[in-house]
Amino acid sequence: MKTIAISILGTSLDRRGPGKKRWDKWRPTLSICQHDDLLIDRLELLFSPDAQRLADQVTEDIRQISPETQVIHHHIHFDNPWDFETVYSGLLDFARSYTFKPNKERYLTHITTGTHVAQICLYLLTEAGYLPGKLLQTSPTKTNTSMLGEYQIIDLDLSKYDQIASRFKKEHQEGTTYLKGGIETNNTQFNHMIEQLEQVSIRSQEPILITGPTGAGKSQLAQRVYDLRKLRGKLTGKLVTVNCATLKGENAMSALFGHKKGAYTGASSDRAGLLKEANEGLLFLDEIGELGIDEQAMLLKAIEDKRFMPFGSDKEVSSNFQLIAGSNRDLWLQTQKGLFREDLLARIDLWTYELPSLKDRLEDLEPNIDFELENFSSKSGYLVRFNTSARDIYLRFSTSAEATWSANFRDLNASITRMGTLSDGGRITTEVAHDEIKRLKQKWHRQSGNSTPYNKIQHCIEALLGTSSCDSIDFHEQVLLANVIQVCQKTSSMAEAGRVLFNISRTTKTSSNDSHRVKQILSKYDISFGDIKAHSE
Numbered sequence: 001m002k003t004i005a006i007s008i009l010g011t012s013l014d015r016r017g018p019g020k021k022r023w024d025k026w027r028p029t030l031s032i033c034q035h036d037d038l039l040i041d042r043l044e045l046l047f048s049p050d051a052q053r054l055a056d057q058v059t060e061d062i063r064q065i066s067p068e069t070q071v072i073h074h075h076i077h078f079d080n081p082w083d084f085e086t087v088y089s090g091l092l093d094f095a096r097s098y099t100f101k102p103n104k105e106r107y108l109t110h111i112t113t114g115t116h117v118a119q120i121c122l123y124l125l126t127e128a129g130y131l132p133g134k135l136l137q138t139s140p141t142k143t144n145t146s147m148l149g150e151y152q153i154i155d156l157d158l159s160k161y162d163q164i165a166s167r168f169k170k171e172h173q174e175g176t177t178y179l180k181g182g183i184e185t186n187n188t189q190f191n192h193m194i195e196q197l198e199q200v201s202i203r204s205q206e207p208i209l210i211t212g213p214t215g216a217g218k219s220q221l222a223q224r225v226y227d228l229r230k231l232r233g234k235l236t237g238k239l240v241t242v243n244c245a246t247l248k249g250e251n252a253m254s255a256l257f258g259h260k261k262g263a264y265t266g267a268s269s270d271r272a273g274l275l276k277e278a279n280e281g282l283l284f285l286d287e288i289g290e291l292g293i294d295e296q297a298m299l300l301k302a303i304e305d306k307r308f309m310p311f312g313s314d315k316e317v318s319s320n321f322q323l324i325a326g327s328n329r330d331l332w333l334q335t336q337k338g339l340f341r342e343d344l345l346a347r348i349d350l351w352t353y354e355l356p357s358l359k360d361r362l363e364d365l366e367p368n369i370d371f372e373l374e375n376f377s378s379k380s381g382y383l384v385r386f387n388t389s390a391r392d393i394y395l396r397f398s399t400s401a402e403a404t405w406s407a408n409f410r411d412l413n414a415s416i417t418r419m420g421t422l423s424d425g426g427r428i429t430t431e432v433a434h435d436e437i438k439r440l441k442q443k444w445h446r447q448s449g450n451s452t453p454y455n456k457i458q459h460c461i462e463a464l465l466g467t468s469s470c471d472s473i474d475f476h477e478q479v480l481l482a483n484v485i486q487v488c489q490k491t492s493s494m495a496e497a498g499r500v501l502f503n504i505s506r507t508t509k510t511s512s513n514d515s516h517r518v519k520q521i522l523s524k525y526d527i528s529f530g531d532i533k534a535h536s537e
Contacts, residue, residue: 002041002105005032005136008122009047010113014058022061026140028112029058031149033066038151041105042070046094049075081115088121095130107133108153127156172198179224183371186363193353200351201225202232207303207323207348211331212355215408218326221355222284225324229282235322237281240274245290252295257302259311273310275302278321288348289329289340300344323348358405358412365398368409372416377426384420390433394419397437401475402458404444415440457482463535464527473525484521489536494518494529 007029014029016022033040047055059071076090109126111119125131135154175198185191210218226239247255258273302308307316325348334340377384405411419428419436460482461470491497498514506512
């Protein structure tokens with residue numbers, strides 16, 4: 001495979017005079033062809049037409065030291081070699097017109113000669129792939145400028161550099177850990193979402209839409225995205241958060257876009273508005289689906305143009321804000337109902353992330369419990385921990401079908417706060433855990449309208465066995481036991497209960513003892529028929 005070098009002629013360093021003294025000094029373009037371990041088969045030499053004489057001299061000198069190197073001349077004229085746009089356009093035209101053969105030739109782009117602007121442009125064109133290959137950097141030796149000098153080949157595929165790749169990976173891991181609040185989560189789908197969100201947070205300034213049920217953590221995630229962006233120098237302004245459900249009528253227009261004095265009754269002074277306040281920062285619009293249609297139209301213009309009209313003003317103002325929108329509603333369904341603008345949704349859902357409910361992330365429940373305990377301990381000023389049995393009881397209930405976690409992480413935060421407050425000596429005991437479980441059951445039972453079959457089964461058994469014993473029984477067994485208890489409550493004897501419970505199987509037996517079969521089931525759980533009748537009276 002042939003090696004091809006692309007280089008701009010150095011009008012200063014390559015110009016060492018016509019005499020023999022030019023051989024005593026280091027010349028960057030010539031040095032490309034002077035190294036025994038770097039054979040250049042062809043040199044594509046770029047220069048302005050008025051440097052033709054110098055190009056001819058350099059070409060002849062290369063022929064003497066490296067006769068196997070073919071030098072090809074290319075005229076490129078820059079009206080202003082220090083104008084970035086002009087230089088980039090000229091070099092891009094060269095790259096597009098050149099016939100590259102990457103399967104047969106390898107390319108080195110020399111970035112030592114030319115103006116600093118030209119060197120930057122060559123770097124960018126190589127990075128973008130317009131000039132395929134690697135960069136070539138030459139330099140004189142520090143001790144003796146008459147020597148051949150040194151060279152370095154730079155591969156812009158940074159993933160090939162172990163130390164850099166390791167640094168990128170470490171920064172990515174630190175970013176994802178920060179977005180998760182330092183919690184080591186196990187839910188695969190959630191982890192993948194956060195890993196991508198970390199990349200988007202650093203690399204994109206486009207709007208982000210975060211959806212999910214109330215209490216899933218949208219506000220906390222928006223705060224962490226802001227902190228991460230600011231930490232990485234992606235914004236300098238502040239985070240401005242607003243719940244759009246609180247914005248109604250004229251107040252919505254004024255709060256978001258500002259107003260001029262006298263714009264409406266009560267507008268006694270100018271108001272900048274939240275969009276202006278978020279200039280060079282991040283604006284988090286939670287529950288964006290609650291905005292009115294008029295506000296949605298103005299917001300769309302502000303997102304696209306970074307300009308908007310304050311209420312009552314005849315002049316536009318600008319604000320370079322980044323946007324995160326949050327919603328617990330299905331915004332596509334809202335567009336179909338005419339309650340949300342389709343063009344606004346199309347603009348804000350470039351990056352859409354749906355936060356799962358706590359119920360859908362039960363494998364992450366235990367680390368989140370520890371996180372809430374750490375937070376409570378930090379706020380209260382004393383360390384709070386479960387004892388072993390209390391932790392087991394609480395975890396078993398928390399991951400059961402009965403734990404609905406209807407308010408998601410808000411329920412969990414409130415639950416840990418209650419237990420932490422009631423813990424003597426900073427230890428959450430089994431008694432405290434049982435009381436909290438009972439409180440949560442009652443709360444969710446009320447929210448469900450007292451009609452869920454699971455709750456009825458639980459209450460039926462708890463009346464006889466208590467909460468702790470009930471929690472130790474599989475749900476399958478709970479269903480069977482509850483049916484037996486309910487039948488016993490409605491019958492006058494175990495024999496009658498047995499005839500109801502075993503109405504089919506008893507007919508296949510020559511001699512049936514229905515009372516004994518009922519007694520066997522109840523005794524397994526240390527319950528008697530008399531206990532059932534006593535609790536049903």
